[in-house]
Amino acid sequence: MARSHLHRIAWMAFFTALAHPAWAALDIGDPVPKFTANAALGGKTFRYSLADALAKGPVVVYFFPAADSNDCSIEAHAFAEAIDQFAALGASVIGVSADDIGTLSRFSVKSCQSRFPVASDEGKTVIQGFDALMQTRPDFANRLSYVIAPDGKVAYYYQNLNPDKHVERMLNAVKALPKTAAK
Template identity: 30%
Template sequence: MPPVTEDPLLTRPAPAFCLPDADNMTVCLEQFRGKWVVLYFYPKDNTPGCTIEAMQFNAALEQFAGLGAQVIGVSGDTPESHQNFAARHSLTILLLSDTEHRVLRAYGSWVPKKMFGKEFFGTMRDTFLIDPAGTVVAVWRKVSPKGHAEEVKTVLLEKKG
């Protein structure tokens, strides 16, 4: 699935944030200025689609690093949940915890959903490619997990020129 061509965040500065990682250490987007950032939001640790997506990004971490990119996964789960998720699936990917959904809201990824006739708010599976200057240069909304890491890598290669 190609990135969307219209999105409120496209060509704008990426919303700044600081969030705890799996070890409860604060990580800020600003720390990665000068590098490409693949920022992906996912609904829940240890669920089938989220596990597939995390494992595919994790498997490609060295390739992303070779392209000068940092991959960051964000969900509303706690740092402890991220620790368990990472240990269970041998993940070394950077996972951040947004339990208050502030960052998810800032990126338009905390949205109303419907399941079994009930409405609730939840995380949309979205990905943002941020250039070294901090600008959002590609957006994927409602991502399908299988093969997504490869799609992002292809676009990153195109954007790097």
């Protein structure tokens, strides 16, 4: 009887998990994986290091599904337009997707306006490390933005497929960081 009861509980848990998918984001205060990746800025490729960027101040790491899609281009353009505001607060920005580096090299000029780098994560290790894999389409990153404090911990995050509020929310979160966090 006990085994039957445990079996029933296991099935209920399984179906509950299907009905309520897990939230896909690292939480505030969680340490983030320090990654290095091939990236592009202004059409030039280089090796990006999150640890090196954090040594200079807070970093906005934003994940996006696919370069050159309409919404991803809108979001990249919005980050490019706001990059001076982030820089004035001592913060830098990096976009990450599963696109290949050639695609991102072109995207870094066209949509990012050569204002900030975008990193290629074809193997999705960074995307998975930040819990940013799109659950319904696992070949893509979800639209998920993080503010990472210089100590390497999540200060804020926002997840929404609509690109409209990501830049505004990230700017407000960087502004809200303690002055010691913004170098």
